[in-house]
Amino acid sequence: MPAPSSNAFSVNGRSYRLPAHPVVVICLDVSSDEYLDAAIARGRMPHLQRISVSGFRGRARAALPSFTNVNNASIVTGVPPSVHGISGNFFLESATGEEVMMNSAKYLRAPTILAAAAKTGRKVAMVTAKEKLRDILSHDLNAIAFSSEKANEAQLKTHGLTEVEKLVGKSTPPIYSADASLFVLQAGIALLKLRRANFLYLSLTDYIQHKFGPEQCEALDFMAAIDEKLGQMLDLGAMIGATADHGMNSKQTLAGKPAVIYLQTLLTKQFGAGCRVILPITDPYVVHHGALGSLAMVHLPRLAMAGEVQDWLMRFEGVTEVHDRETAARKLELPSDRIGDLVVLSGRNVALGRTPEHHDLSVLGGALRSHGGRYEEMVPMLVSNPLNREYQMRAATDPRNFDIFDFTLNGTYE
Amino acid sequence: MPAPSSNAFSVNGRSYRLPAHPVVVICLDVSSDEYLDAAIARGRMPHLQRISVSGFRGRARAALPSFTNVNNASIVTGVPPSVHGISGNFFLESATGEEVMMNSAKYLRAPTILAAAAKTGRKVAMVTAKEKLRDILSHDLNAIAFSSEKANEAQLKTHGLTEVEKLVGKSTPPIYSADASLFVLQAGIALLKLRRANFLYLSLTDYIQHKFGPEQCEALDFMAAIDEKLGQMLDLGAMIGATADHGMNSKQTLAGKPAVIYLQTLLTKQFGAGCRVILPITDPYVVHHGALGSLAMVHLPRLAMAGEVQDWLMRFEGVTEVHDRETAARKLELPSDRIGDLVVLSGRNVALGRTPEHHDLSVLGGALRSHGGRYEEMVPMLVSNPLNREYQMRAATDPRNFDIFDFTLNGTYE
Numbered sequence: 001m002p003a004p005s006s007n008a009f010s011v012n013g014r015s016y017r018l019p020a021h022p023v024v025v026i027c028l029d030v031s032s033d034e035y036l037d038a039a040i041a042r043g044r045m046p047h048l049q050r051i052s053v054s055g056f057r058g059r060a061r062a063a064l065p066s067f068t069n070v071n072n073a074s075i076v077t078g079v080p081p082s083v084h085g086i087s088g089n090f091f092l093e094s095a096t097g098e099e100v101m102m103n104s105a106k107y108l109r110a111p112t113i114l115a116a117a118a119k120t121g122r123k124v125a126m127v128t129a130k131e132k133l134r135d136i137l138s139h140d141l142n143a144i145a146f147s148s149e150k151a152n153e154a155q156l157k158t159h160g161l162t163e164v165e166k167l168v169g170k171s172t173p174p175i176y177s178a179d180a181s182l183f184v185l186q187a188g189i190a191l192l193k194l195r196r197a198n199f200l201y202l203s204l205t206d207y208i209q210h211k212f213g214p215e216q217c218e219a220l221d222f223m224a225a226i227d228e229k230l231g232q233m234l235d236l237g238a239m240i241g242a243t244a245d246h247g248m249n250s251k252q253t254l255a256g257k258p259a260v261i262y263l264q265t266l267l268t269k270q271f272g273a274g275c276r277v278i279l280p281i282t283d284p285y286v287v288h289h290g291a292l293g294s295l296a297m298v299h300l301p302r303l304a305m306a307g308e309v310q311d312w313l314m315r316f317e318g319v320t321e322v323h324d325r326e327t328a329a330r331k332l333e334l335p336s337d338r339i340g341d342l343v344v345l346s347g348r349n350v351a352l353g354r355t356p357e358h359h360d361l362s363v364l365g366g367a368l369r370s371h372g373g374r375y376e377e378m379v380p381m382l383v384s385n386p387l388n389r390e391y392q393m394r395a396a397t398d399p400r401n402f403d404i405f406d407f408t409l410n411g412t413y414e
Numbered sequence: 415m416p417a418p419s420s421n422a423f424s425v426n427g428r429s430y431r432l433p434a435h436p437v438v439v440i441c442l443d444v445s446s447d448e449y450l451d452a453a454i455a456r457g458r459m460p461h462l463q464r465i466s467v468s469g470f471r472g473r474a475r476a477a478l479p480s481f482t483n484v485n486n487a488s489i490v491t492g493v494p495p496s497v498h499g500i501s502g503n504f505f506l507e508s509a510t511g512e513e514v515m516m517n518s519a520k521y522l523r524a525p526t527i528l529a530a531a532a533k534t535g536r537k538v539a540m541v542t543a544k545e546k547l548r549d550i551l552s553h554d555l556n557a558i559a560f561s562s563e564k565a566n567e568a569q570l571k572t573h574g575l576t577e578v579e580k581l582v583g584k585s586t587p588p589i590y591s592a593d594a595s596l597f598v599l600q601a602g603i604a605l606l607k608l609r610r611a612n613f614l615y616l617s618l619t620d621y622i623q624h625k626f627g628p629e630q631c632e633a634l635d636f637m638a639a640i641d642e643k644l645g646q647m648l649d650l651g652a653m654i655g656a657t658a659d660h661g662m663n664s665k666q667t668l669a670g671k672p673a674v675i676y677l678q679t680l681l682t683k684q685f686g687a688g689c690r691v692i693l694p695i696t697d698p699y700v701v702h703h704g705a706l707g708s709l710a711m712v713h714l715p716r717l718a719m720a721g722e723v724q725d726w727l728m729r730f731e732g733v734t735e736v737h738d739r740e741t742a743a744r745k746l747e748l749p750s751d752r753i754g755d756l757v758v759l760s761g762r763n764v765a766l767g768r769t770p771e772h773h774d775l776s777v778l779g780g781a782l783r784s785h786g787g788r789y790e791e792m793v794p795m796l797v798s799n800p801l802n803r804e805y806q807m808r809a810a811t812d813p814r815n816f817d818i819f820d821f822t823l824n825g826t827y828e
Contacts, residue, residue: 034473037451041466052455059448061762213810250810259811314741321735327728348475349812367810374788396627396664396781397673398763 011116012079016409018122022198022238024188025404027075028226029068029129029181029204032247033059033380038214039223047231051240051384056411060381060401062246064332064345065295065372067281069102071245072133072203074402076112076126080333085109086136087338088280092299094337099278102338103132105139109335113405115140117199125160125197127187129180129205132283137203144197148183149175161196178222180205185229192236200238209248210289210369240384241408243401247376251292251351251368258361258368261318261346263296264354270312274301277354278340281372290364292351294373297340306341313342318350320374348375385412425530426493430823432536436612436652438602439818441489442640443482443543443595443618446661447473447794452628453637461645465654465798470825474795474815476660478746478759479709479786481695483516485659486547486617488816490526490540494747499523500550501752502694506713508751513692516752517546519553523749527819529554531613539574539611541601543594543619546697551617558611562597563589575610592636594619599643606650614652623662624703624783654798655822657815661790665706665765665782672775672782675732675760677710678768684726688715691768692754695786704778706765708787711754720755727756732764734788762789799826 007018039045040052051057063074063081065088073086081087085107093100114137118124124143128134131147138145144160151164151172165171167190173179181204191197204226212219233240253259267275281293298313300306310322321344328343329336346352351370353359361368379401387395391411399407421432453459454466465471477488477495479502487500495501500516507514528551532538538557542548545561552559558574565578565586579585581604587593595618605611618640626633647654667673681689695707712727714720724736735758742757743750760766765784767773775782793815801809805825813821 033447033451037447037454037466037471040451040455041463041471049455052451057451057455252810254807254811256807256810314745320745331728331734347812375792378789378792393668393670396666396670397668398761 009116009120011113012077012083012110014078014406016113016405018120019239019409022192022236023408024200024202024233024238024240025408026240026242027072027203028242028244029206032244034214035209035219035223036380039220042220044220044224045227047227047234048382051382055385056383056387056395058381058395058399059378060243060399060403062377062379062401064377065280065293066246066376067293067372068130068245069133069136071401073108073136075243075404076114076137076201077110078113078402078405079110080402082329082333082335083110085335085338087334089283090278090280091338092276092278092297103135105135108136108139112139112141114143114201118143122199123197124199125188125191126201127184128203129184130175133203137201144191148173148180148187151183175205176207178208178225180207182225182229185226189229189232189236192233192238206248234384239408239412241404242382243404244379245401246371247379248369248371249348249375251294251349251370256367258292258351258364259349260292260351260353261316262353262355263298263344265356267298271305271309275299279352279354289370290359290361290368292353292359292368293370294346294351294376296344296352298342298344300341303341310342313344318347319344320347321345345373381407383407383412387411388413423530423534425527426491426497426524428492428820430527430819432534433653433823436606436650437822438614438616438647438652438654439822440654440656441486441617442656442658443620446658448628449623449633449637450794453634456634458634458638459641461641461648462796465796469799470797470801470809472795472809472813473792474657474813474817476791476793476815478791479694479707480660480790481707481786482544482659483547483550485815487522487550489657489818490528490551490615491524492527492816492819493524494816496743496747496749497524499749499752501748503697504692504694505752506690506692506711517549519549522550522553526553526555528557528615532557536613537611538613539605540615541598542617543598544589547617551615558605562587562594562601565597589619590621592622592639594621596639596643599640603643603646603650606647606652620662648798653822653826655818656796657818658793659815660785661793662783662785663762663789665763665784670781672706672765672778673763674706674765674767675730676767676769677712677758679770681712685719685723689713693766693768703784704773704775704782706767706773706782707784708760708765708790710758710766712756712758714755717755724756727758732761733758734761735759759787795821797821797826801825802827
C-alpha cells in the first residue's frame with residue numbers, strides 16, 4: 001500500500017483519488033429503481049432526474065445476501081462479503097454453536113474506506129439511520145460517526161460530535177419513520193454547511209419501502225423529501241454518489257398474505273431433528289420484515305446429508321437455488337466459515353422462514369415486502385458528475401454497488 | 415372451454431374479456447427499464463410517462479431462456495414454454511439428432527389468444543418486425559398477419575392483407591434498422607384508423623438495443639419515435655398493454671471485447687468428443703448478437719456423466735446456474751423434450767458460445783450486448799388504463815410478461 005497522501009489513498013487493493021470538493025456517498029436504501037421511476041414520472045425527483053441526465057444513472061449488482069449489514073459493509077470496504085466477513089445480520093458461530101448478531105466491528109475482516117480517508121486528514125463523517133450499523137461502519141474511524149436512531153446519545157469522545165439535535169435542528173426521530181432517514185440527510189447537510197465534514201457516508205433505512213409500494217403517496221412523499229435534500233447538497237458544492245443496499249419485492253400470495261416457505265418445519269418433518277435453519281435477515285427491526293427474507297442458511301447434523309437435502313429442497317416451488325457451502329462461498333462471494341452447510345434462495349415473491357411459530361406476522365401490519373435473494377440484487381447507481389471514459393466502460397460490464405466510492409472518486413471528470 | 419361469445423373467450427385455461435374499444439398489445443422489445451428510464455428522464459417519452467402515472471407501470475418476469483421466440487410465443491398463448499413448447503430459436507431434435515430452427519408453428523403446442531379472439535369475430539391483426547416470428551404468431555389465425563421485414567410480400571390470401579406499403583405509406587424497411595420496428599407501429603396505427611383491426615398484437619425488434627446503450631442518441635431517438643406512435647394509438651381510442659420479451663446487458667470485458675465462455679471447446683478438452691452444445695439464441699439475425707447469449711443447452715454422450723459435468727461447469731467464473739434436464743424443466747418451466755441434458759446459464763456480463771471458430775465476432779461491429787439468462791429476465795409491464803383492485807394484487811406478486819393480455823383485457827376498469 002502506498003503511503004497516504006493528502007489527495008489519494010489506498011485500501012483493500014484499490015486506490016482512491018480525493019477531489020478538491022466535498023464528496024457525499026449515500027446508501028439511499030431506496031430499494032429499487034421502481035421507487036425512483038415512480039417518483040420521477042410524477043415530477044417528484046427533479047434533482048435526481050437532472051443527475052441521471054447530466055451525471056450517471058445505471059444499475060449495479062449488490063452483494064448477496066441482499067441485506068443491509070452485508071451491503072453497507074461492502075460499500076464502505078469496497079469488497080464482497082468473502083473478504084469483509086459480514087454475511088448477514090445473524091449467523092451461527094461454529095465454535096460455540098450459538099446464533100450471534102453480526103453487528104459488531106469485531107466481525108469485520110477488512111479496513112474501511114472511511115477510516116482510510118480519515119487517516120489522510122480528510123474530515124470524514126458517517127451517519128446511519130440504524131444504530132445496529134454504527135459499530136461496523138465506524139470501525140477504526142477517528143471521525144464523526146453516529147446514528148439518527150440514537151442521535152441524542154452522541155458524545156464528542158465516542159461519536160466525534162455532540163448536540164446533534166441542535167446541529168440538525170430536529171429531535172431524534174423514531175426508527176420506524178421516514179424521518180429516521182431524512183434526519184441522516186439533514187445531518188449531512190448541516191455538517192457540509194458548517195464545514196465540519198467533506199467526506200461523508202450517509203446510510204438511510206428502508207422502513208417506508210418495506211411498508212409502501214413505489215406508487216403509494218407515502219413512498220412518493222419520501223422520495224420527494226430525499227430529492228430536496230440531494231438538491232441542497234449539490235447547492236453546497238458536494239459531488240454525490242448514491243446506490244442502495246438491496247432491492248425490495250412483495251412476498252405475498254394473491255390473497256395478500258405473506259408467502260412463506262417454513263424451512264425448519266419442512267426439514268424436521270422430512271429428516272428429523274438436527275437440521276438448523278438460520279435466517280440472516282433477523283435483526284432488531286422486525287416490523288420491517290418479521291425476520292422473513294429470501295435467503296436462509298441450513299446447518300446439517302451430518303455433512304453426508306448435504307446432497308440429498310439439497311435435491312429435496314430444490315423440489316419446492318419458490319425455492320430457486322440451493323448451494324453447498326463451498327459453491328455458495330464461490331458463487332455468492334460469501335465467507336465460508338459464516339454460512340450454512342447449505343445456502344437456500346427463494347424467488348421474487350417468496351420468503352423463507354423457520355416455523356410458523358417463530359414469526360410474529362402480526363407485526364407486519366398486513367403485506368410482506370422483503371429482500372435477501374437474487375431478485376433483490378439489482379440496485380440503482382448514481383453519480384452527480386459524468387463518468388470518464390474508463391468508468392463508462394466499467395459501467396458497461398458488471399458494476400457492483402460496492403464500487404460506488406470507486407466510481408464517485410475515480411470515475412468522474414473533475 | 416365455454417362457447418365463444420362476442421365479448422369474452424377462453425384459451426389455455428384463462429378467460430379474456432373483450433372491451434368495447436380497440437386493444438393493442440405490444441411486445442416493445444425495448445429490452446429493459448433502463449431504456450425507458452433514460453428516455454423519460456430526458457423528456458423523450460411523454461406518453462409513456464403519462465401512462466405510467468395514470469395507468470400502470472410495473473415489472474414482469476419473462477420466460478427463460480430470455481429470447482425472442484420463446485417470449486413472443488408465451489405472450490400470445492399466455493402460458494410458459496413448458497406448455498407452448500417453444501424453448502428457443504434452435505433445438506436439437508432427439509429423434510433425428512439434428513439441429514432445427516423452431517420458427518415454425520408446427521412446434522407450437524398451445525393455441526393462441528390471437529386465434530381465439532379472431533374466432534369470436536374480433537378484427538385481429540398481428541404485425542411483427544421479424545419474419546421468423548410470423549408463422550408461430552399467426553398459427554391458426556384467420557386474420558391480418560404480416561412482418562415488416564417482408565411487408566412487400568404480404569398477400570390477401572396468405573397474410574389477410576395486401577399492398578401493405580401503400581397502407582403504411584412507407585416502403586419495406588431493412589431488418590437491421592429502427593424502421594423495422596417503427597413500421598410495425600405505423601401499420602398498427604393505419605389499421606386502427608381504417609377500422610381494419612380492433613385487436614392488435616404488435617411485436618417490435620431489438621436491433622437498436624443490441625447496438626446502443628440506453629443513453630446513446632440512437633436509442634433515445636428510437637424511444638421518442640416509439641412514444642410518438644403510442645400517443646397516436648391512444649388518440650385513436652386504443653387501450654394499450656405493453657411488455658418486452660427480454661432485457662439486455664453488455665456482455666463484454668473491461669477492454670470492450672465480447673466476454674464469452676466457449677463451452678464446446680472446454681467440454682471437448684475435458685471430456686473428449688461427444689458433448690454437443692446448442693445455443694438456442696441462434697437465429698438468422700446474427701448481426702444482433704453473433705449467436706452469443708446467456709443460456710446454452712448441453713447434450714451428453716452418456717447421461718451418467720451429468721452430475722460430474724454439472725459440478726465441473728459450475729466451477730467456471732461467469733457460469734451462474736447448471737441444471738439437469740428434469741430440474742430445468744421444472745424450475746425454468748421448459749419443455750423437457752426440447753432442452754439439453756444440462757441447461758447452463760451465465761451472469762450479467764458473460765455470454766456462452768460454442769467454439770471461437772463457430773462465432774464470427776466481426777459481425778458485431780464492436781461491443782456485444784445480449785440476453786438469454788436470469789439477468790435479462792425482468793422487463794417492463796405497462797397498461798394504459800389503471801388496474802382494478804384484483805390486478806393490483808396480482809401486480810404485487812410475480813406477474814409474468816405473458817400475463818399482458820390478461821392484465822390488459824381483464825385487469826382494468828372499463
